[in-house]
Amino acid sequence: MTPPEGSGNIHKNSHNLPGKLSFTHMRKVVAALVVVACAHGAFWSLTRFSVDAPAAPPRLSSLSFAPYEPSADAEAGESTTRERIEKDLTAVAPYTKSIRTYAVTAGLEHVPELAAEHGLKVTLGAWLDKDDERNEREIKAAVDLARKNPNVSSIVVGNEVVLRNDKTVPEMIEFLRRVKAESPVPITTGEVWHVWMEHPELAAAVDYIAVHILPYWEGMSNKDAVDHAFIIYEKLRRAFPGKHIVIAEFGWPSGGHNIKAAVPGPFEQAETIRSFVARAAMRGVDYNLVEAIDQPWKHFEGSVGPYWGIMNSDRQPKFALNGPITDAAWQTKAGVAILLGFLLSIPIFTLRRPTFAQAASLAVAANAVGAWGALLIDFWLTHYFVLGAQIAMVVGTAFLIPLAIIVLARSEEIANITFGAKPVRLLRRRQDVALTHTPKVSIHIPAYREPPEMLKLTLNSVAALNYPNLECVIVINNTPDPELWQPIEEHCRELGDRFKFVNVEKLEGFKAGALRVALQHTAADAEIIGIIDADYVVSPHWLSDLVPTFSDPRVGIVQAPQDHRDAAQSHLHSWMNTEYAGFFDIGMVERNEIDGIVVHGTMCLIRRAAMIDAGGWSSDTICEDTDLGLAIMERGWVAHYTRVRYGWGLLPDSYEAFRKQRHRWAFGGVQIAVKHMRRFFDDTTLLTSQQRRSYLVGWLSWLGAETVGVGIAIMNLLWVPVVAFGGIAIPEMVLTIPVLVGFAVYLLHFLGLYAQRVKHAPGVTAGAAVAAMSVQLTVARAVFEGLVKQHMPFIRTAKGGATARGRQYPAFWEAILAGLLLGGAALLHVTNTDEIKEINLFAVVLVVQSLPFIGAVVIASLERSRLNDPAFLRAARGRLAALLPLRSQPLPASAAARIEDAKV
Template sequence: MSAPAVPDRFASMSFAPYGRDANPDKGQGTTEAQIRADIDAVAPYTKAVRTYASTGGLDMVPRLAAEDGLKATVGAWIDKDEKRNEAEIANALDAARKNSNVTGIVVGNESILRAEKTPEELIAIIRKVKSQTNVPVTTGETWDVWMDHPELVSAVDYIAAHILPYWEGVPANQVVDRSINIYERLRAAYPGKRIVIAEFGWPSGGYNRDGAVPGELEQAQIIRDFAARADALGIEYNLIEAFDAPWKSFEGSVGQYWGILDANRAPKFPLSGPLVASNYTETAAIALLLGIAFSIPVFRIGRLTFTQAAVMSGAAALVGAWIATVTDYWLTHYVVGGNKVTFVASIVLLVPLVVIMLYRVEELATIAFGKTPQRLLRNASAAMPTRTPKVSIHIPAYKEPPEMLKQTLDSVARLNWPNFECLVIINNTPDPAFWEPIEAHCRELGDRFKFLNLPKVEGFKAGALRIAMQKTAPDAEIIGVIDADYVVDPNWLRDLVPTFEDPTVGIVQAPQEHRDGDRSLMHEAMNAEYAGFFDIGMVQRNEHDAIVVHGTMCLIRRAAMVEAGDWSSDTICEDTDLGLSIVERGWKSQYTNTRYGWGLLPDDFASFKKQRHRWAYGGMQIVKKHWRNMLPNGGTRLSSAQRREFSIGWVSWLGSESIGALAAVLSLAWVPFVLGLGIAVPARILTVPIVFCFGIYVLHFCALYRLRVATTPLRMLGAAIAAMAVQFTVAKAVYDGFRYKDLAFARTAKGSWLANAARAFPALPEAVIGGGLLLSAIALRMTNWHAVVEINLFALALAVQSLPFLAAAFIGWLEGSPLNLFATWRAMGARAQALLPGRAIRDSQPVTEKARS
């Protein structure tokens, strides 16, 4: 920016000689050394100083100002403390008597505006002071107070008007013109009366107030322009203020930033020449260097395309710019007290969110603009392979409905593979109604089906599978694991077992799929949410040989399982734990997204949440068990790409959900302080990333579902709602992972005959938190009288943070609503069609006429 130069010095500055860490509002005074140093600091920039009080050491200011050739306007602070008022007046009169450089006494500062004194009371004090001195006496008030109280004008020797357009919401480009116009209005109202603009200024930092936007360059331009205009018109003025005042947090976000010099006594802008942001070069350099540094790993990615690299490097540059901006904010703003706590906590929470955002951008760029996957297994030929190694299929079952399990066994019996056995392991299920029908069914299916009833097994599902390994046929080379509710495709083994002809392959994983998504809208949304993981995340992780093994539709080389130590019971996600242990020993994993098995979805939303809690809690157990193996010197055979995928995968899933939920709860807890105590909301550099990361999440979700998942837009919306609905559940699981060492395995209810029983509302905590966040956002928006951008951004961030909680509450409500049933929608559609124009007439036509038409 450019602005007129200040040829000499400013006419006067408000002067508060307190150290950076001092707080005069808490009774802390100043010292002669501090005053002398501060006088020396401002002397090159002003011809005079104005004080607001004459106690606490400020009575020394006129004498020390005279040593540097500065004039002084002495202030006497007036409030309801009469004892202090007397001391203030006595000290001010004494300073005026002893120092010839005192040009005026200001009795009270905005005492009428603050309702500390009535006009009559203040006039009486002014007259008393005037009777005891020959120095001109006045009081400091905003210009509108002077306009409203001509009796006050008559009582003073001159008008000391405060004109601060920031508090009136005036845009920066209109400030100087408005201030001059107000001065002219005062002159017209009180012709012949001396008028001094006793306060004029503009903050260099803080929030906007309507159209008034603070800023370093805006302050410099406004001050220099005003000073030049005032000098040309012969207007006496005083700038507020000499130094930034870090203790003035009570004046909102701008109270600390009115100084011409900062709190370290360094000038914030030059008095002549072009205006450039003080840290612009350094901030730009940091942004550029960080952007380059964060982009370097992009070019280590194999089979990189230009567009893919450009998108990822652009995201890296944005992160570099954000970090540079945050650094600049920390260095140029007075982050103290509660604001410091908020700032540090926000950064701690935002950094992992930004890392996750980069990972999502990478995945988005790779899928949208990168090359097609190379390692994904495709459908094999219809011919039976020449070698058919024996497969032992293990089906653990705990209190599963017998009819459901029979369907699974029947599908296994139809497998198009000549060499397999099937072990059905009923564990910890004493009720004969669950296991006797299965035992009989296994006898009917023949010798290949082995029934094991284990009434007392330790170690949950893993314990049962360990016993199954002991009963497995000695010549079985491959172990297949499916859940008790899965109906498998006849070609499952024929298509996938040949992959093990590569002796380095230890795992072949097929996706989960479900056959009951048409039960309700809720179940369809669940099914679409599962599909995203198997068609997007697993496909990409497979490119780096870093898939997540899950305990159904999984084939494992027996030798790899033995080497990895068999099934372990020290996590409740024994399948993922075993798969990771196998990969850590150098065995390869392979993945296909072709569906070979169809299970049952959780019966209800509570079961859906319970299942997700188990997965996330087990994930935390796996993190604690394996995190050292993710280090470069972890002692495993993991490649750097595998370590990266596993590590970022944990952070992306467990970290994003838990940090997002924690940030939402902390934001909600902060709202009462904002609404009730007027404490500042977080700066935009802390709220914009939340909104931006949510935008990336939405773009990532929609784009990748569109590109990779065979679904419709409505199903995609349902998947998004279902995915958001378990954020709080995952966050609770992460919290439980730190709090509890071992939680019991919780079976997911599927195919239960109790599925329609009455249940309590399954999302009460989420409804309370989500409702609180949304109502807080509305309250902040409606009470934002001065259109402060930061408040609107904070409200928007609260609304965004409410969405996962409200999604859970919505599904909880939908589950018990008739709108959850497809039959309801079909009936509504039929009624809507019946109301179409002409439909009733057509339906009433005779059959013969309708037939002819």
């Protein structure tokens, strides 16, 4: 906890970083990793299940056969070759007695001849559609092949032609009549069962009924599929007594999306087909399964189109025809998941003094990401992708990899704070320690068009410091209005010689330029430079407590947190203040443990020699403080941090000012990352590997998290019409669930760590979470601009209530994005008539992604209402209480005494 304000000096627990991992801690880490790896393996074992299903005959009755290259597009008219046909026949011949084709041109005319060499019967299909010229070629070729090849058992004239409305029933009957007159074998046409039931005249025109029964397309569970098929079979037998009936298409897809209760999958496919085949054999029903080999080109049939084969596109069987049905790839997936989990756990060995629970929780997070990685790899290897799905997968994966890193980084911070050892490098206050060394401190205050009364408070607090050897240099820059700077000049004269007033009318270089001027006016014997913003009131003990830290000649920076004195002004101010506090009480404390703090330009003490060593203040970024601090640490100087509050400034005047400040920080962060990135990977820096990792992960977690969030949201918005109206590239769960997990980890990180470290009221913490989310678009825009621009003007954050609120609604674009995301979710829900689970999950993701933008709208709207005024709410609660029935409460003692007197 932050020690109470009072006199006394700061005591350093250690100038050095904690030592390397001891043998005891090493054992804890190894034990944690072993336990988690075993638990991970046990989890995979529990998810490895087998399904018992009736054994199928060693050879099936018939399989639909489409011998195309996996990369071919038969729908576009590509032909096949004798070589491809021969290879595919070799693959399927051991599993079937017969095959069914759907066309007899474009290379398929070779099928009967080659099938005979494998002892296979052939049901020839003559493809019919609206192209009458092709129809004639198909019919003629089918009849010729039937005459020449004795292994042709029948001809199927057209496939679902009536269902597709390519031909009418009378037209089909005419085709059937013509083919029957010329064919040496029985003829039929293939149609779904309700077409046969609705058109008995069609049944009269064929030699046997070739019925397609595909319960998946009817939205049935695979548990009901076989029963449904034979119920339909019996209906047809009753409707057409004496007519031979062949179930010419039955199957179940091994991949793709569900339709209502119909869920595709490898287990579902194997169980359904084996159950169907066994019952058909027992009842003596002729059948043909859809299909022999997966056809990746069948994307026009929806997501399941490529997955109907009992073999994959590599011509490998997907399941055994007897024995338990198991996942053949289970062992590989489990092994990859555990291996990735271990590799992602390696950074745990770099922790200082880890506890078992800390290491175990980190290993759980690493193994969870490893499991996702294994599933993602498996998905890539076992699925077929059209162009749209490829784009979705590539872009989605590109966004999710940094998201996974961010999740791991946040999990690490959760584990460190919740289960790890207490911080040892924090500067802590020790009472009654006399000052023995008082090097001169020069306090620099840059001021740009600041309200004089506010600035006077800052100067008065500096004058009240209980440190004997100091000066204060205040630099007014680019402030032409005499009413703003003349009172400050006069006030400095009143405060005495220690206060130096400098007014620069045309100064370049923003705040860094003003600080360079201040350095020029600094006393030659000043060893330490203190920087505070013009709105800060400092504690009298700031210097006396922190300057002794510089007795270690390696120390270059001592940083104290920011705090604010106007948090009670409004609910928004309270939320902003709490949101800021998280950075100082959570992130900075953890970074300090590996000497990797972020220097911010107020409440900061810097050794003058370290500043000169690093090149001084630079104006090539708009966050000159963080830039200089990192440059100093790159030169090998040590930095220290305390959680004790020694200064209180003013919060941004408005939500718009809050956003502008965050935009400046993010833009400057990108500038700093670009400027220093190269040094992180060469020998020009003295930063340790842990320090470099801290900065890299910190930049990714802060700048990357918001940018990735906005990027995924925009990508998903663009994908909504594709999903709603195209239905061919629905985001898979392997892409959508990580987004929800990432949001859950964000909430756990924010609310959990604030509860442990910041400890503000729950309602205020919740408001701070909304405020933090609400600047997602602001940060993302700043990152984008930082990557395409080199510079932007320094924008002063409006503070002190002197700036009028802008007329433009500050959350306009957030309102647009929130509306589009919520509208997209509603559109997906309304158009999802097939109740596809992935679409519902995608809609949920859109709603979750809208929350940061809704947060911006809520805050921007609240700011402009009376609900933002705590006094108004207190008064409203009082009026409400007055309207409620009075409760029986004890009277105050004075009132009771008056009543007794009255009685007397």
